Amino acid sequence: MDGPWPAAGSGLFGVNGFDGLDLEWLRERPGKKWSAVDADVLPAWVADMDFPAPPPVRRALHALVEGADLGYPSWGDGTPLREAFADRMHARFGWSPDPARVREIDDIIGGLQLTLRLAGVDGGAGAGDGLVAVHTPCYPPFLDALSGFGRRLLPIPMVDDGAGWNFDLDRLDGELRESGCRTLLLVNPQNPTGRVFTRAELGGLAELARRHDLLVIADEVHADLAHPPHRHIPFASLGADAAGRTVTLTSATKAFNLAGVRCAVAQVGPDRLLAAWDAQPVNLFGVPNLFGVAATLAAWRDGDRWLTDVLAHLGARRLQLADTLGRRLPAVRHHPPQAGYLAWIDCRDLGLGADPAAAFLSRGRVELSPGGHFGPGGDGHVRLNFATSAELLARILDRMCAASHR
Numbered sequence: 245m246d247g248p249w250p251a252a253g254s255g256l257f258g259v260n261g262f263d264g265l266d267l268e269w270l271r272e273r274p275g276k277k278w279s280a281v282d283a284d285v286l287p288a289w290v291a292d293m294d295f296p297a298p299p300p301v302r303r304a305l306h307a308l309v310e311g312a313d314l315g316y317p318s319w320g321d322g323t324p325l326r327e328a329f330a331d332r333m334h335a336r337f338g339w340s341p342d343p344a345r346v347r348e349i350d351d352i353i354g355g356l357q358l359t360l361r362l363a364g365v366d367g368g369a370g371a372g373d374g375l376v377a378v379h380t381p382c383y384p385p386f387l388d389a390l391s392g393f394g395r396r397l398l399p400i401p402m403v404d405d406g407a408g409w410n411f412d413l414d415r416l417d418g419e420l421r422e423s424g425c426r427t428l429l430l431v432n433p434q435n436p437t438g439r440v441f442t443r444a445e446l447g448g449l450a451e452l453a454r455r456h457d458l459l460v461i462a463d464e465v466h467a468d469l470a471h472p473p474h475r476h477i478p479f480a481s482l483g484a485d486a487a488g489r490t491v492t493l494t495s496a497t498k499a500f501n502l503a504g505v506r507c508a509v510a511q512v513g514p515d516r517l518l519a520a521w522d523a524q525p526v527n528l529f530g531v532p533n534l535f536g537v538a539a540t541l542a543a544w545r546d547g548d549r550w551l552t553d554v555l556a557h558l559g560a561r562r563l564q565l566a567d568t569l570g571r572r573l574p575a576v577r578h579h580p581p582q583a584g585y586l587a588w589i590d591c592r593d594l595g596l597g598a599d600p601a602a603a604f605l606s607r608g609r610v611e612l613s614p615g616g617h618f619g620p621g622g623d624g625h626v627r628l629n630f631a632t633s634a635e636l637l638a639r640i641l642d643r644m645c646a647a648s649h650r
């Protein structure tokens with residue numbers, strides 16, 4: 245045992261081994277997901293999984309501590325993350341980014357803010373420069389980051405056409421032309437709808453990016469979590485034009501459940517942006533942390549067996565959720581996410597008002613993410629995190645059903 249959970253190789257880590265979660269152990273976890281809720285509440289909100297971090301990551305962190313050298317690392321100009329990222333993109337997605345264009349950052353939000361700042365589109369330069377196009381509903385901290393920078397949103401509405409979530413490329417083309425917007429924040433896989441954009445959709449966006457000379461900031465942090473048959477395609481892999489205008493932001497934190505390690509990378513395609521990045525005073529953006537780098541390297545290099553197992557488990561929970569909602573809450577609308585463990589659920593026909601998450605909390609003692617936080621198109625929806633055991637998910641859904649039928 246190397247923690248309050250069974251060690252690697254025990255049942256908890258078997259192919260189907262993410263089900264033995266102990267509620268007492270979960271309630272004692274110091275992380276935000278469980279510690280920020282009352283003791284009688286089941287949390288299914290913030291995007292952390294209920295599983296322990298992958299064994300290779302824990303082993304790497306232990307080895308670092310046991311090795312007892314926590315002095316300045318000998319990384320030279322860049323950390324080994326640059327090569328590891330490039331190797332991983334090649335192996336998983338057939339994309340060969342240049343490691344020399346990779347820069348370490350603390351997190352995705354920081355990477356977004358840094359990119360906006362360095363791109364010099366701080367709201368002053370031209371009519372469209374204050375605008376950022378982004379699919380909505382949208383991951384809430386991005387909305388906060390954009391407004392914090394004085395940016396305005398050019399929403400690209402995700403529309404439920406009955407079969408799934410889609411957006412209108414022609415409408416976007418017209419709006420880009422009229423508004424003069426010069427920046428696209430592309431979150432793919434998308435949060436909260438869980439869409440994995442197809443090659444055709446991405447190709448359409450790449451063509452608009454070329455036509456309207458957009459800077460593309462591509463958040464691909466959920467890429468490793470695509471559920472088959474959906475396949476993630478890195479935007480910058482679409483061709484030379486896309487590569488040259490895209491900053492790709494990613495990390496191991498979502499797929500490997502490491503949000504607290506604060507370690508991510510940016511692959512900076514635009515030459516001017518990379519030059520601006522490197523021209524900043526030394527250490528202005530902080531310096532990568534030994535533990536974050538070790539955890540990320542272990543996840544990317546040695547974590548794929550765990551990733552395969554967790555994806556099999558999440559795939560089964562995704563079916564469990566769809567089955568339960570279909571049978572017991574037929575009034576809600578929901579399309580299983582094509583990636584990840586976040587389900588976006590339209591509760592408008594449940595009669596629970598504009599903020600169903602508040603009703604699920606007060607009546608059912610279940611903490612979900614309120615749809616209204618996700619910007620345009622969010623009211624009346626909730627986002628449910630199903631990265632837990634089958635048993636706990638069943639209890640969460642039981643409580644939601646009971647709360648809806650009161």
Ligand SMILES: Cc1ncc(COP(=O)(O)O)c(C=O)c1O
Nearest residue numbers: 291351352353383431435463465
């Ligand atoms: C789409 C997306 N981007 C970024 C993040 C968070 O990244 P970070 O914690 O590195 O800022 C999340 C977290 O859930 C996310 O869903």
